[in-house]
Amino acid sequence: MNNQPEFKCLLWEEIEVAPPKAHEVRIKVIIKENHCLGDPQSCLIFSPLFSSQEALASASFQPPLGDTVIPLYIPQCGECKFCRNPKTNLCQKIRITQGKGLMPDNTSRFTCKGKQIFHFMGTSTFSEYTVVADISVAKIDPLAPLDKVCLLGCGISTGYGAAINTAKVEPGSTCAIFGLGGVGLAVIMGCKVAGASRIIGVDINKDKFAKAKEFGATECINPQDFKKSIQEVLVEMTDGGVDFSFECIGNVGVMRAALEACHKGWGVSVVVGVAASGQEISTRPFQLVTGRTWKGTAFGGWKSVESVPKLVSEYMSKKIKVDEFVTHNMPFDQINEAFELMHTGKSIRSVLKL
Structure with a gap:
């Protein structure tokens, strides 16, 4: 049953993150608290928790550092026919550009050594700062433990x-x-x-x-x-x-x-x-x-923006388990070892601390 892709080591690079444009949010990873290693088997993204750093043309978020949010690889615009249909959660508002690794205006907010680099799954969360569409974040209870509820962003x-x-x-x-x-x-x-x-x-x-x-x-x-x-x-x-x-x-x-x-x-x-x-x-x-x-x-099947906060509440009220998924706590510079633990089936999720 092992169908894991070949593991490749991650490298550290200095990048530049451009400011957000209209209907975008720049968010800062809380790397001084905790990161959670995501699940490449199921959804191919790293999904830690963020606090909003800037919000332009988006009245639903409060800069600076005003909201605690979880990024969403499936957004929820509330306007497309998929969002209006109760039978699906597959919002299509930014699907084409997200699939190309770009923001909705067909450009990137990331550069490395002068060269443009692509976004990943609409979240690009292996970065200290990232920019996402404003329909790709869910505001959650700021009292929720960051190193636990991050896992509700995916697996x-x-x-x-x-x-x-x-x-x-x-x-x-x-x-x-x-x-x-x-x-x-x-x-x-x-x-x-x-x-x-x-x-x-x-x-x-x-x-x-x-x-x-x-x-x-x-x-x-x-x-x-x-x-x-x-x-x-x-x-x-x-x-x-x-x-x-x-x-x-x-x-x-x-x-x-x-x-x-x-x-x-x-x-x-x-x-x-x-x-x-x-x-x-x-x-x-x-x-x-x-x-x-x-x-x-x-x-x-969760309609993401409206459902993730509810899942956080279910965790806070002990209806669902989250803590029990974390099997390892490791320093952030051991990120490759953490991935190896997951690929070899020796961990469920690893929490990485800087």
């Missing part, structure tokens, strides 16, 4: 929302989660909150089983322990298949297994992991004709 929200919003897991149901990293654990948490009675974790790394059970898994299995395919094993274990399954790895073969592990007639399988560019999924049409549903999710 935890994605997994939790996949269960709550996308699959709409039902009380008493049976679920299977493929991949027990940070996103998979968040799915387990969501299934438990939704009232699932049986939650089966699936991973080839048995060292992850104990943590999965802490988050709510009722049992865990390793596909390498069986001669049959994992979907056959799950179908036999659950009298016909699970009600809901989730692929949290980004492996197209596992995506197929997750679908085929679902129960005929009503099983729902959600693709949460991001596969490598150009890869395709496949299954026999009979699997769908006989009543299974194959779905996908991005950022857990």
Whole structure:
């Protein structure tokens, strides 16, 4: 199930960050407090917490250093047809330019040694200062601990929302989660909150089983322990298949297994992991004709600007776990070691302190 890209070391560079333009916000990373290492498996961004440094032509933010915010790789403009439709969170307002690594006016706010460099996923958060669109930040409770709620900018929200919003897991149901990293654990948490009675974790790394059970898994299995395919094993274990399954790895073969592990007639399988560019999924049409549903999710289906503050509140009221995702605390100059821990499955999330 290991589908991780080859790891490349990060280098320190001095860059220049230009002032924000209309409907943009320049924000400062609170690097003197804490950083949190993001999740390249699921969403490919580093998502720490910020306080707004400047806000031009945006009455919703209070400069200087007036608001505590989390950056959003999926914005929420509230105006496009996607934002107006309750069925999706995929705001398209700045999608084209964001995909090009540029701000909405097709330019960059970053230069390094005199050369323009691109923005990344609309956030560019491996920088002490960054500039984002004003629809790409969510104001949150300033009392929230920075080194914890930063994780709600990506992986935890994605997994939790996949269960709550996308699959709409039902009380008493049976679920299977493929991949027990940070996103998979968040799915387990969501299934438990939704009232699932049986939650089966699936991973080839048995060292992850104990943590999965802490988050709510009722049992865990390793596909390498069986001669049959994992979907056959799950179908036999659950009298016909699970009600809901989730692929949290980004492996197209596992995506197929997750679908085929679902129960005929009503099983729902959600693709949460991001596969490598150009890869395709496949299954026999009979699997769908006989009543299974194959779905996908991005950022857990949350409409970002309005939902992230609510997720922070849920954490503050202890409805959802966040602290438990942090397994390592390290100095910031060990960022490459922190990434290596994540790629080798030895950590869930690492908090980096300068």
